[in-house]
Amino acid sequence: MDLHESSIVIAGGGSTYTPEIILMLLDNLHRFPIRQIKLYDNDPDRQKIVADACEIIVREHAPHIAFLATTDPETAFTDVDFCMAHIRSGKYEMRDRDEKIPLKYGLVGQETCGVGGIAYGLRSIPDVIQLIDYMEKWSPNCWMLNYSNPAAIVAEAVRAARPHSKVLNICDMPIDIMERMAKICGFDSRKDLVVRYYGLNHFGWWSDVRDQDGSDLMPKLKAYVAENGYNLEPLGCEPRMNDEDWRHTYRFARELYATDPSVLPTTYFKYYLYPDHVVADTDPTYTRVDMVKDIREKEVFSECERIAACGTSEGTTLKIGVHASFIVDLACAIAFNTHERMLLIVENQGSIPNLPETAMVEIPCIVGSNGPEPLRIGPIPWFQKGLIEQQLAVEKLVVEAFFERSYQKLWQAFILSKTMKDADVAKAVLDDLIEANKDYWPELN
Numbered sequence: 001m002d003l004h005e006s007s008i009v010i011a012g013g014g015s016t017y018t019p020e021i022i023l024m025l026l027d028n029l030h031r032f033p034i035r036q037i038k039l040y041d042n043d044p045d046r047q048k049i050v051a052d053a054c055e056i057i058v059r060e061h062a063p064h065i066a067f068l069a070t071t072d073p074e075t076a077f078t079d080v081d082f083c084m085a086h087i088r089s090g091k092y093e094m095r096d097r098d099e100k101i102p103l104k105y106g107l108v109g110q111e112t113c114g115v116g117g118i119a120y121g122l123r124s125i126p127d128v129i130q131l132i133d134y135m136e137k138w139s140p141n142c143w144m145l146n147y148s149n150p151a152a153i154v155a156e157a158v159r160a161a162r163p164h165s166k167v168l169n170i171c172d173m174p175i176d177i178m179e180r181m182a183k184i185c186g187f188d189s190r191k192d193l194v195v196r197y198y199g200l201n202h203f204g205w206w207s208d209v210r211d212q213d214g215s216d217l218m219p220k221l222k223a224y225v226a227e228n229g230y231n232l233e234p235l236g237c238e239p240r241m242n243d244e245d246w247r248h249t250y251r252f253a254r255e256l257y258a259t260d261p262s263v264l265p266t267t268y269f270k271y272y273l274y275p276d277h278v279v280a281d282t283d284p285t286y287t288r289v290d291m292v293k294d295i296r297e298k299e300v301f302s303e304c305e306r307i308a309a310c311g312t313s314e315g316t317t318l319k320i321g322v323h324a325s326f327i328v329d330l331a332c333a334i335a336f337n338t339h340e341r342m343l344l345i346v347e348n349q350g351s352i353p354n355l356p357e358t359a360m361v362e363i364p365c366i367v368g369s370n371g372p373e374p375l376r377i378g379p380i381p382w383f384q385k386g387l388i389e390q391q392l393a394v395e396k397l398v399v400e401a402f403f404e405r406s407y408q409k410l411w412q413a414f415i416l417s418k419t420m421k422d423a424d425v426a427k428a429v430l431d432d433l434i435e436a437n438k439d440y441w442p443e444l445n
């Protein structure tokens, strides 16, 4: 069979994740052939570090693929079939503010959760919508696979403002945990599992996990998670050995599991269910962004610079993003109508009948060339429904606040966040974040 060759633009070309995604695309050319890869970023200097190395990698692995890096949207978005979007509006400089300002008030400071996540959301909304508009102007048939964060708020904004655009919002966290579940059960990969999962992005639970024969894997998984969370050190195959922060997060899933042993949680509930523990555990002068800069950014960028200086990627320490393979799965499902079952962030529309129709929920979908067909989850229990509705109201209010330029609604979103204490604390931290984000947020009335 002759497979159509795709042209791809990676938006946020200067991302630390770009090299692993390029390596993963090159490793999958047999099932997802490519004729062109473009990198697009609005920071030419940052992108150049990554692009110079990626150009060499592409030339060495697949010289037939045309490669270019640009900051010009027309060049980037003309003649493309897929836009893989992973931009970080405001870059690490603003992630630093998102994490450290809330901590001054004793609140969780996190990339996608709580008020820091809301701050990031208000920066991402206009930038992601701009990418969609570029894509629709210059390549109207293109699909955007978006994992720019905070994915829940971005997905809600896209639903509200660009309801007909071809945008699929995705997250690697369930994938990452499912890889761990597979290891716990003695399987090779997440592809050996069939799951039922529901929630909002970074706010979901598995209610059922089976193998391909239909055998229930929940008892085995529950026994492991009750003891170790999703940390794989006891099995001797923990993939994040160089990152104690993530290992702690996986271990902490044990405490999250205890809140409802009928399901298996994602790790992000630690920020909502144990905020005081998280704050007490955080050094307010050295937060996650500092670790990312000291670990991931340093490793990736210094290796990119080494490749560019040597003119070859031979012996590189850059690794294929195995978790990123779901991006190829998704692109294949669209390009070749594979009808693969995947977790996506889609409009509820009755899949969970006791949640609003317009909620952007993360649930299994069958994906083919006309997009995702969400599966029916059915009614969910009170505990999950209550938590989800509160967080959903936060996300809806943030998006309404953005489009209506409403200070009042944004303050309400802050008050409603489960990570919040009093309304006056909410107001103080909001005013601080408004000042810090004045180059990014719209003026609020």
Ligand code: NAD
Binding pocket: 011, 012, 013, 014, 015, 016, 017, 018, 040, 041, 042, 043, 046, 047, 086, 087, 088, 089, 090, 091, 092, 127, 146, 147, 148, 149, 150, 151, 170, 171, 172, 173
């Ligand atoms: P990064 O800062 O290293 O890279 C982001 C790049 O985006 C930067 O080069 C920056 O210049 C560029 N950028 C910012 N605004 C832009 C705009 N308007 N147009 C074009 N380019 C722009 O960040 P990172 O740590 O590599 O993460 C990238 C993004 O991917 C973040 O949003 C992160 O949260 C997200 N992410 C999401 C998932 C998921 O599960 N959904 C997983 C991993 C990373």
Ligand code: G6P
Binding pocket: 111, 112, 149, 171, 172, 173, 288, 292
């Ligand atoms: C997971 C989440 C992403 C998030 C990332 C943060 O992969 O799914 O949405 O961006 O973690 O990781 P970091 O190492 O940057 O803190």
Ligand code: MN
Binding pocket: 151, 170, 171, 172, 173, 202
């Ligand atoms: Mn995510």
